[in-house]
Amino acid sequence: MTFSSIPWARLRQRAGGIAFALVLNAILLLGLFTLSPSFEPKKADDRLPVTFDVETGTKTEQEQKRAPKAEKREQDEASPPKQAEAVVRPPVPTEKPVEEPPSPFPFLTMSRDQMASADIGNMPKAAQGAAAGQGDSAAVAGPGEGPGGVQLFNAEWYRRPTNSELSTYIPANAPPEGWGLVACKTVDHYHVENCQILGESPLGSGYARAVRLAAWQFLVRPPRVNGKPQVGSWVRIRIDYTRLGDGLGGDEGAMMMIALRRLYGLTVIFLVVLRAS
Structure with a gap:
């Protein structure tokens, strides 16, 4: 490459751009240094520091008064509490019961008032309604009369059946008079179920069957034992029939x-x- 072959025109263009960029950067740096704050060292304070010294003086009168009280309080706290002195009371003399001599007769001695209160003839008689509502239901003679050997109780009506409820099931050829006897099991709401024939009079009259068929309408109180209703017990129900003219x-x-x-x-x-x- 020779000196004459160098493209001087292109170099001049690039040199002008480079020079302009350098001048612009120099101006920017000068502006930054001019606008930046100046850092000056702090001036030393020629004044001497001032110090204060608190002198220990005598205690005030209030502090002198408080000191004995505080010492006394500390002594009271340090001293153990005094035990309460036991008070000795004289024993209370108890009176011994007077022993009565044994009775020569093995009889119970009672006063006049006790004899009068023990007289059962003076006791008030209970009303029939109370006995019917609180006593026990009357059972038939001995257990084993009901189905399967269960004990039967006499039925107590909660509501008696009407003639129209009974007459529907009377046979057409039934005699003028007779009765039917059945055994039924009590259930809730005073109803009965599982009724079975026990007997009738006259035999073959059909009155027992009529009672069994009409039993779904019966309202019977459950038997009572010790005043408590025994729902599920068996009762015997007898209906007497009489034909009116x-x-x-x-x-x-x-x-x-x-x-x-x-x-x-x-x-x-x-x-x-x-x-x-």
């Missing part, structure tokens, strides 16, 4: 009345079913 002659009138009653019952059942549907 109705102006009709013989068996035909009785059969007519029974038929009318059955018709009435069927009519009531039909109306209930119709209303429910």
Whole structure:
């Protein structure tokens, strides 16, 4: 490469740009140094430091008064507490009961008031209603009469059945008079269930079956033992039947009345079913 082959025109252009950049940087640096704050060292304070010395003087009068009290309090706290002196009281003399000589007779001695209070004839008699509500239910003669050998109690009505409730189940050829006897198990709400025939009179009259069929309408109080109701116990229920005179002659009138009653019952059942549907 020769000296004449160097591109001087291009170098001049680049040299001018480089010179301009250097001048601009120098101006910026000069401006920064001019605007920066000057750091001057602090001047030393020629004044001498002032110190104060507190002299220990005599205690004030209040401090002198408080000192003995504080010492006395410390002595009181340090001293052990005094034990309370035991007070000796004289024993109280006890009176010995007077021993009575044994009675020569083995009898119980009672005063006049005790004899009067023990007289059962002067005791007030309980009302019949209270005895019926709080006593025990009367049981039939001995256990084993009920189904499976269970004990039976005489039934006590909570509500007696009406004639219309009983007459629906009377056989058409039943005699004018008779009775039916059944045994039933008491359940909640004074109802009975699982009724079984025990007997009837006359035999074959169908009165016992009529009582068993009508038992779902019965309301019977449960038996009581020691004043407590025994729900689930068995009771015996007897219904006596007596045909009243109705102006009709013989068996035909009785059969007519029974038929009318059955018709009435069927009519009531039909109306209930119709209303429910």
